[in-house]
Amino acid sequence: MAKKIISIIPAVLVIFLIAAFTLQPGEASSALTMRFVRVVAGINNRLNHTQADWSISFFLVRKFAHSFEYLAMGGAAVCCCLVWVRRHPYLVAVVFCAVVSICDQLSKIAVPGREFDITDIPFDVMGYLIGIMAFYIIRLEWKRHRGA
Incomplete structure (x- = not known):
């Protein structure tokens, strides 16, 4: 029973992280994105000795942030589903992540x-599918090496 309870913790933590970012007012969310862009631009400019314009990357950072959040959600969801769900745990993890994504947007x-942005959903889907597939591949490799 302890294993089942522990398996829920990563999913809950990732949902809280997603909620924390989602519930930020628009100005605070944009400011956080801009700080991240400035840090990355500064590192790039120092390493490459350039002064590139990174303003276009603001949009990309905002979109790919969804992918990184949901990559973690996919991994956490499949961890939980492998413990709780007997049949088709990977499919259940995909459905669970889709529900979280829609609730996040709503x-x-x-x-x-802030507003419902349909263009965020493909980035969410990309993130959780990569997270779930990565977990699946790592688990297969783990089993293969343990069985060898």
């Missing part, structure tokens, strides 16, 4: 300066 409606 909850933005209630946050000042």
Whole structure:
């Protein structure tokens, strides 16, 4: 029973992380993205001795942040589903992540300066599918090496 309870913890933590980013007002969310872009641009400019314009990357950072959040969600969901679900745990993990993604987008409606953005969903899907597939591949390799 302890294993089952522990398996839920990563998923809950990732959901709280996603909620924390989602519930930020629009201005705070944009400011966080801009700080990240400035840090990355500064590192790049120092390493490459350039002064490249990184303003276009603001959009990409905002979109790919969804992929990274949901990559973690996919891994955490499949961990949980492998312990709790007997049949088709990977499929259940995909459905669970899709529900979290839709709820994430719908909850933005209630946050000042945020809105439901259908263009975020493909980035969510890409993230959780990569997370679930990576977990599947790592698990297969683990089993193969343990059995050899």
